[in-house]
Amino acid sequence: MSTPFPPIRRTPTTRRRSALKPWHYMPYVFVAPFFILFLSFGLFPLLFSAYASFFRWELSSGLAGMKWEGWGNYAFVLQLDALPWKQFFTGAFWSELHGLDFWRALYNTFWLGFASGLPQHLIAIPLAYFIHMKFRRARNPAIAMYFLPYITNTVAITLVFSSLFSRDFGVINQVLTGLAHFDVAGVRPLAWLFPDQNIDWGRPEYTRPIVAFIIWWRFVGWNTVLYLSALQTIPKDLYEAATIDGAGLWQQFRYITLPMLRPMILFAVTLTIIGNLQLFEEPFILTGGSGGVGQVAETVAMQMYKVGLTDGDFGTASAVAWLMFMVIAALTWLNNRYLGKKD
Amino acid sequence: MSASTSLLPPVALTPARARRRAWRNPVAWVPYALVLLGAVIMLVPFYFMFVFATHTNTEILSVPPPLWFGDAFLDNVRALVAERPHFWRSLGLSLWIAGAATVLNLFFCSLGGYGFSMYEFPGKNALFGGLMATMLLPAFVGMIPFVLLMKELDWLNTTRALIVPGACSAFGVFLMRQYIGSAVPRELVEAARMDGCGEFGIYWRVVVPLIGPAMGTLGLVTFIGAYNNFVGALLVMSDVDMFTAPLVLRSLQGTGQTPWGAISAGSAITVLPLLVLFVLYSRRLIEGLTAGAVKG
Numbered sequence: 001m002s003t004p005f006p007p008i009r010r011t012p013t014t015r016r017r018s019a020l021k022p023w024h025y026m027p028y029v030f031v032a033p034f035f036i037l038f039l040s041f042g043l044f045p046l047l048f049s050a051y052a053s054f055f056r057w058e059l060s061s062g063l064a065g066m067k068w069e070g071w072g073n074y075a076f077v078l079q080l081d082a083l084p085w086k087q088f089f090t091g092a093f094w095s096e097l098h099g100l101d102f103w104r105a106l107y108n109t110f111w112l113g114f115a116s117g118l119p120q121h122l123i124a125i126p127l128a129y130f131i132h133m134k135f136r137r138a139r140n141p142a143i144a145m146y147f148l149p150y151i152t153n154t155v156a157i158t159l160v161f162s163s164l165f166s167r168d169f170g171v172i173n174q175v176l177t178g179l180a181h182f183d184v185a186g187v188r189p190l191a192w193l194f195p196d197q198n199i200d201w202g203r204p205e206y207t208r209p210i211v212a213f214i215i216w217w218r219f220v221g222w223n224t225v226l227y228l229s230a231l232q233t234i235p236k237d238l239y240e241a242a243t244i245d246g247a248g249l250w251q252q253f254r255y256i257t258l259p260m261l262r263p264m265i266l267f268a269v270t271l272t273i274i275g276n277l278q279l280f281e282e283p284f285i286l287t288g289g290s291g292g293v294g295q296v297a298e299t300v301a302m303q304m305y306k307v308g309l310t311d312g313d314f315g316t317a318s319a320v321a322w323l324m325f326m327v328i329a330a331l332t333w334l335n336n337r338y339l340g341k342k343d
Numbered sequence: 344m345s346a347s348t349s350l351l352p353p354v355a356l357t358p359a360r361a362r363r364r365a366w367r368n369p370v371a372w373v374p375y376a377l378v379l380l381g382a383v384i385m386l387v388p389f390y391f392m393f394v395f396a397t398h399t400n401t402e403i404l405s406v407p408p409p410l411w412f413g414d415a416f417l418d419n420v421r422a423l424v425a426e427r428p429h430f431w432r433s434l435g436l437s438l439w440i441a442g443a444a445t446v447l448n449l450f451f452c453s454l455g456g457y458g459f460s461m462y463e464f465p466g467k468n469a470l471f472g473g474l475m476a477t478m479l480l481p482a483f484v485g486m487i488p489f490v491l492l493m494k495e496l497d498w499l500n501t502t503r504a505l506i507v508p509g510a511c512s513a514f515g516v517f518l519m520r521q522y523i524g525s526a527v528p529r530e531l532v533e534a535a536r537m538d539g540c541g542e543f544g545i546y547w548r549v550v551v552p553l554i555g556p557a558m559g560t561l562g563l564v565t566f567i568g569a570y571n572n573f574v575g576a577l578l579v580m581s582d583v584d585m586f587t588a589p590l591v592l593r594s595l596q597g598t599g600q601t602p603w604g605a606i607s608a609g610s611a612i613t614v615l616p617l618l619v620l621f622v623l624y625s626r627r628l629i630e631g632l633t634a635g636a637v638k639g
Contacts (some may be wrong), residue, residue: 023462026542030458033451033472033510038477039507045485045492054487087369127381130374144625145382148389151617151628153571154587156610159596160392162604169404171391221385229633270479278483281573288596301483308487321484328481 016171051320059312066315075320077102102320104295106327111208111275112283112299120223121269127220128227129257133249141219142227146221153216158285161214165201173198207292211283215276230264231257241263266339270332277328280305299325392614395607403603419608426605427591429584434613436502437588441570443506448565449558451511456519457546461532471520478513484567490578504579505572505587515561522557523550560631563624567617588613 049303051074055066075081079100087093089200097103123184131142164171180194201210234257242252280301291298298306310331397411421523424430459471489508490499498504527550535545551558573589580586586594592613593607621628 019630022542023536024464026348027462027464027467030462030542030546031455031516032472034455034513034516035470037511038513040478041492042477042482042485043491044478045488048488049485119350127378130378134374140626140629141633142378143629145385145622147625147629149385149572149619151567151621152389152614153573153589153592153610153617155573155592156392157388158616159386159592161393161608162596163403164391166386169406169408171408171410174407217385217388220381225629225633232633245409272479274479278481278482285573285593285596304483304486311492314487314491317487321486325481325484330525332479343388 018097022328027137047304049318052314055315057313057315058099059314069315073315074323076316077319078106078322079103093219101295102300102304102323105300108208108295108297109277109279109299109301112212112215112279112297113273115209115212116219117269117272117276119216120220120267120272124220124227124268125258125261125265126253128224128231131224132228132231142226143221146224150219150222155285157218158214158282162208162286163209167200168200168226169197169199170201172201180340202292202293204296207297211297213280213288214286215279218282219272219275221270227261227264231263234260240326262339266336269335269339273331273335274328277324277331284290300327351546353602376418381473381629389614389618392611395603396611398604399600400600403607405477414606414607419604420612422602423595423609426595426602427609430609433582433586433591434588436585437570437613438506438616440502440572440587441566443502444509444569445565447506447510447546448512453519453523453551453554453558454546455511455516456521456523457550459516459520460524461527461529461550465503473515478517486578493579499579500582500585501579502585505569505575508574509572511568512565515565518561519554519557522554526557527553527561548596556627556631559624559627563620563628564632566620570617610635611635 054068054069054071056072057066078104082096082100083143084093087323098107129145131139134174135142176194177196177198179190180188180196195293199206223225236255237251237305238260242256247255278288278301279299283297283299284305287297289302291302291341300325304317304320304324309319394409394412396419397416398409399415399418402415403415427433438598459467493499493504530550532545534541540548571589572587573593575585577592580590588609592606592609595602595609607608623636
């Protein structure tokens, strides 16, 4: 590779004799900070946790007390021996599986990831399309309103949500029962649709939906911005040609926008998968760190935190971490394979 | 698609008249109404955060709850400080950490972006590919060794632990590479070199003055991210004196009778710097982010 900036044109002979110039080695210095920081604070902990996952290693014992454990930590986390494999096709197997910590946390993580992730994209794509096609002066304020949740402090806003969802004084219950009690001349036209009584949002069956809603709320605007940026790159004349051919807004969306958006959908969904499988903050804060009644909202990341830093069992926590890593890698690969395939 | 079969498209409507006619059709309002409803859902929590911040606990816990601003904000702040005397210190720490992380990121990321965009060197593509790949690595997996590393370095309960590891983000280098590649002419760099400017001097005197907009975007992103960093602080800050603002807010939760007034006031104060930044610079932020994504 030749240097792009030869100050003076040289003949091949003089170039061979020339010494190492600053523009040969300085770029390495310029890009070094990122790699030094990543290797020490990113990659090293990542690989060390892979190593540690094969050891029995507890907070109290320190580095010297690490004992080789082989696949033992993984076996302990997965508990495959404890499962009634013979009843695989009956409910007993699955309820047993759900009783095991790791599998329950994995189920919760998938539940939350799916329930918050899918609506994010299903709403962000049409929203971005609509804003892109129809908004002129109101465009930036509209985007800003949807983007605002993304920049705010999760702790602060999750606490606000938990007060909005209170049973007796929460605004959400007030609105819902208010709509149910709304009456026109003695008739309550909305009573069938809305609850008559205050809903106890603290009950376990509501915990996951609330967490999923908060995550959806935070990230829908972020995804909208991603899709808007991709929409801007679609040539306008494609739409003009389609309009002249008589295609409506829906047909333009279906036959121009969606195919052209495909790379961005792949990218955004990948980000969502990686982010959602590491869910921590929202469920952690909303459930006060416990995972809620019956651990219904305890994610894998929360379990890893609990096992590793609260219980001090580093080996097991590292095994949980790497199982999570493998699930993320597998899903990212699958997503790439199915969304990323060329037609 | 029936119109596609006719040779001439219907051209009788001028765009303005077409728009006026469309507005008379109530069905055409539906998407706008939905967008508006969504925007309201996005804003409602902020509204109630500020409303609750101005009401006493009894008022918040009454039925119906307050829907408009009250006058108890200062009482709430006093209650907050009485409960958590280090609240202001924590807010200061959060601002300091975010500021320091921003300055370091601006410097290291623009330097790295300059290296990647203005030079050719063996291994460049592999290094840049590696940098992009790190964005996909789940950071959570290395959490426990990270905490132990901080302990070995004796960085626990120091602001360094939250500033240094994130001092140069992959996203920042990427953003800067894209921007410098399009905004700084290579001829300018070559001219400076011919005039005897050193490689770092070119960066400092030629490149930096030209990349203000990208610096603005990256600065905002970094500041917001570092200021909001909850998990990092949860991992390395155990000493109450070193709590950042998010940790203090969380510690108020579940202390018997939850002090909603104080929590809301604390939340409002914590979110306020971000809201001010966002109101002032949201265009810069969103356009910068989308431009970066477009070229990627």
